[in-house]
Amino acid sequence: MPAEINLMVGGEAGQGVQTIGFILAKTLSRAGLFVFADQDYESRIRGGHNFYRVRASDSEVQALTEEMDILIAIDQNTIEFHHSEIREQGVIIFDQDKVRAEGKKANLLGIPLERLSQEKTSNKLMANSVAIGAAIAVGGYEFALLEQTLKEHFAHLGKDIIDGNVKAARAGYDHARQQSPGLVRPRIKALNQATDMMLLNGNESLALGAMAAGCKFMAGYPMTPTTSIIEYMADKGRKFNIVVIQPEDEIAAINMAVGAGFAGVRAMTATSGDGFALMTEGYGLAGMTETPVVIVLGQRSGPAVGLPTRTEQGELGFAIYGGSGEFPRAVLAPCTIEDAFHTAVRAFNLAEKYQIPVVILTDEYLATSYQTVKKFDLSQVKIDRGQLISDEEASRLNGYKRHQFTESGISPRLMPMRGKALVVTDSDEHDETGHTIDDAVMRNRMMLKRLKKSDGLNSEFAKPRLYLKPDAEMTLVGWGSSFGAINEAAQMVEKEGLRVNVMQFNEIWPFPAQAVTSALSSTKRSVVIENNATGQLRRLIRAETGILASGGILKFDGRPFSPKQIATQLSKEAA
Amino acid sequence: MASLTDYGPAMEIQWCPGCGNFGILTAMRRALVALGLEPHQVLMVSGIGQAGKFPHYLHSHVFNGLHGRTLPVATAAKIANHELTVIAVGGDGDGYGEGGNHFINAMTRNVNFTYMVHNNQVYALTKGQASPTSDPGFVTKTTPEGAWAPLRPLALAVACDCSFVARSFSADIDHLANIIQLGIQHKGFAFIEVLQPCVSFNHVNTYEWYQKRVYKLEKDYDPTNRVAAFSKALEWGERIPLGVVYRNDRPVYEEQLGALRTSPLVKQGLDPQQFEELLEELTVQPLKPHR
Ligand SMILES: Cc1ncc(C[n+]2csc(CCOP(=O)(O)OP(=O)(O)O)c2C)c(N)n1
Numbered sequence A: 001m002p003a004e005i006n007l008m009v010g011g012e013a014g015q016g017v018q019t020i021g022f023i024l025a026k027t028l029s030r031a032g033l034f035v036f037a038d039q040d041y042e043s044r045i046r047g048g049h050n051f052y053r054v055r056a057s058d059s060e061v062q063a064l065t066e067e068m069d070i071l072i073a074i075d076q077n078t079i080e081f082h083h084s085e086i087r088e089q090g091v092i093i094f095d096q097d098k099v100r101a102e103g104k105k106a107n108l109l110g111i112p113l114e115r116l117s118q119e120k121t122s123n124k125l126m127a128n129s130v131a132i133g134a135a136i137a138v139g140g141y142e143f144a145l146l147e148q149t150l151k152e153h154f155a156h157l158g159k160d161i162i163d164g165n166v167k168a169a170r171a172g173y174d175h176a177r178q179q180s181p182g183l184v185r186p187r188i189k190a191l192n193q194a195t196d197m198m199l200l201n202g203n204e205s206l207a208l209g210a211m212a213a214g215c216k217f218m219a220g221y222p223m224t225p226t227t228s229i230i231e232y233m234a235d236k237g238r239k240f241n242i243v244v245i246q247p248e249d250e251i252a253a254i255n256m257a258v259g260a261g262f263a264g265v266r267a268m269t270a271t272s273g274d275g276f277a278l279m280t281e282g283y284g285l286a287g288m289t290e291t292p293v294v295i296v297l298g299q300r301s302g303p304a305v306g307l308p309t310r311t312e313q314g315e316l317g318f319a320i321y322g323g324s325g326e327f328p329r330a331v332l333a334p335c336t337i338e339d340a341f342h343t344a345v346r347a348f349n350l351a352e353k354y355q356i357p358v359v360i361l362t363d364e365y366l367a368t369s370y371q372t373v374k375k376f377d378l379s380q381v382k383i384d385r386g387q388l389i390s391d392e393e394a395s396r397l398n399g400y401k402r403h404q405f406t407e408s409g410i411s412p413r414l415m416p417m418r419g420k421a422l423v424v425t426d427s428d429e430h431d432e433t434g435h436t437i438d439d440a441v442m443r444n445r446m447m448l449k450r451l452k453k454s455d456g457l458n459s460e461f462a463k464p465r466l467y468l469k470p471d472a473e474m475t476l477v478g479w480g481s482s483f484g485a486i487n488e489a490a491q492m493v494e495k496e497g498l499r500v501n502v503m504q505f506n507e508i509w510p511f512p513a514q515a516v517t518s519a520l521s522s523t524k525r526s527v528v529i530e531n532n533a534t535g536q537l538r539r540l541i542r543a544e545t546g547i548l549a550s551g552g553i554l555k556f557d558g559r560p561f562s563p564k565q566i567a568t569q570l571s572k573e574a575a
Numbered sequence B: 001m002a003s004l005t006d007y008g009p010a011m012e013i014q015w016c017p018g019c020g021n022f023g024i025l026t027a028m029r030r031a032l033v034a035l036g037l038e039p040h041q042v043l044m045v046s047g048i049g050q051a052g053k054f055p056h057y058l059h060s061h062v063f064n065g066l067h068g069r070t071l072p073v074a075t076a077a078k079i080a081n082h083e084l085t086v087i088a089v090g091g092d093g094d095g096y097g098e099g100g101n102h103f104i105n106a107m108t109r110n111v112n113f114t115y116m117v118h119n120n121q122v123y124a125l126t127k128g129q130a131s132p133t134s135d136p137g138f139v140t141k142t143t144p145e146g147a148w149a150p151l152r153p154l155a156l157a158v159a160c161d162c163s164f165v166a167r168s169f170s171a172d173i174d175h176l177a178n179i180i181q182l183g184i185q186h187k188g189f190a191f192i193e194v195l196q197p198c199v200s201f202n203h204v205n206t207y208e209w210y211q212k213r214v215y216k217l218e219k220d221y222d223p224t225n226r227v228a229a230f231s232k233a234l235e236w237g238e239r240i241p242l243g244v245v246y247r248n249d250r251p252v253y254e255e256q257l258g259a260l261r262t263s264p265l266v267k268q269g270l271d272p273q274q275f276e277e278l279l280e281e282l283t284v285q286p287l288k289p290h291r
């Protein structure tokens, strides 16, 4: 049985909830534990109610749970909203001068957070560090772990801030151990202290994948939840000669990515649903001009502005069918934070190999969740630029047709100004040379040429991930970020005697119909689990295979699935 | 050295006989030849409209994209390969209507390329609707009561501190060829508006109409005086000025990009391993057990 500890920090926007949560996550990672963490926040800069959850375990974790061992309440609301989520033996840490917790069913650890901060550092603003110190003490960990994290976290703010926070944390740590030694828990030990673990979120992972894949140009208009991809690349990219540009709107963003792709660099953009709505014309432009481009579509609750800081999987159909006319495209949906890195690399390779737009469908949950993952092996990153004509070949070219007919539908690609041949392409229908045409025969040939590329794509597409159990009664089907929750739910229901398979899609379009048909025919029942209201994957499976899954579990309240929610519903389905 | 024939049409020209676009094509060819540019050094970017067909009618690299979306494509292509001479062309509907936001931002951003707008004061390809520059009272099927209030693109350009603002006339090929040369040679975003009679759908703003009104800016006109340029840019009606109305030498966007300092982006090698240090930054170093 894996051992774990779950912590939650809650407070208003602007009270440092995220910082506390992240420092806790990092400290526990440093203790050698596997960590998963996520924030839940409103679209406001001050006030409201935000919380951050950290789950740390001696075994790998890929989702959050609802039950908390330690709750740090920065404000009264946190206690009112979350006290029922505290486990037996759980502890609430709060500022006894500001927050009331009497009568709540938990061990109460009231500490004069601000007063201690003031006393030890002559600054009451370090109260959060006092709370962190107390939480680490209750968790049973040595102070040195936290001290190291604080030093790193505040390094850029100078010595006074670092020392102050360390002192404040030390005060909280000592206070908890001296005043309430009974609340200090046995420390969960790392089973196999993995070295080389990174703690990062989905957006960082994806941005790193894009950079490692050789992305040289990113045009992005800020929109939650992908803004931090743009910011991360803008910041880190400077050192690696990556151009990041914030254009006037998403229409410009996609057209810029296409322009850079045409000129010959690996190019991308990142947005959310509404931004992608503005991009769909450019999406088709990439398809028509056969220009490689990678589009990150970080889904959030729609329609329109929806719940801007909350999660959803509402744009599967939009990515697959969006755009005017018909053109080949690939849609990938990373299932884990680690996946986001590899999927980004894969997206750039597919985009160039097939000269198509590739959409990476993530969501707010995957984008902002943190997880400990094994450090990526950059020597394994392979860059495949497809049929890009080398300088040497280019110098020998005698005439060039950008959209030349070939067996595979893929035409050798020349960058402008490599050799003297001219590169011509057109959003109007065109002939092999790229110049505008209007005749029916050429139109048919060109459409079929472009669509032919889907065959190749389909044949190299990864099958959905299958986790098969002999004599399973049911197959759980999901796509993208819900993987961790579905997988853990499967383990939960198994303990209750329900044997289930799990099938999770990452490479989702062109649809791997054959693999899905054979996988689904192994069990009588299948349940498609999606963070949306209309069961988009379930309908897609039916459209592409003729198989109607026997059930669907849907959630569209803007919050991610927890394993327990899925398991509870599954038990009902099975009954 | 390239000659005029090297820039010969790459396909059959589909404009109406007598269209002002022919003059612009001739002037562009002359300018490119005069500058000693070879077709493979030039990328022409356009959108959709009669003007959008322009790049197909002369040999160069061509990206004929979407209606109104010329400037973002041209901007990025220039940034990706700043050794290219990039020229964007489009109509008044394309550039001032559908692509208005890109127009404003391209001017403030100041990437080094040339943008030529064929202003015929009408939507020609869609057969004669009002455009942002149609004169008040201009009656079309979509504006039966007449067009309303026109945009003054050159004034907008001066307001945006566009680094090169000029106007020419398609019937004055010498003047236009010269302005195009100046625009291409200018370091920064060069906006050239070309008055272009549409003989099929604009029977108000005809050759004669323009001919009667256009005049060349006086020899002593100072295009570096922004305030004076603004009033010059507003001039329209009885007298329409031709020439370089405004210019400045603001810094060029791509020159402040560190990434382009060593070589064009397209020529830079890709090396996944160089990102190891970013992974290190995110790695949690476990404490050495001290017990
Ligand atoms: C998104 C979009 N909207 C509308 C059109 C239809 N359309 C094509 S050209 C054009 C206007 C052309 O006017 P202008 O840009 O002035 O070019 P001209 O034909 O006058 O040279 C329009 C509205 C289109 N192709 N795409």
Ligand code: SF4
Residues within 6 Å of the ligand: B014, B015, B016, B018, B019, B020, B021, B050, B120, B124, B125, B197, B198, B199, B200, B201
């Ligand atoms: S419709 Fe007008 S703009 Fe178009 S080709 Fe004919 S004359 Fe020229």
Ligand SMILES: [Mg+2]
Residues within 6 Å of the ligand: B049, B091, B092, B093, B118, B119, B120, B121, B122, B123, B124, B131
């Ligand atoms: Mg027009």
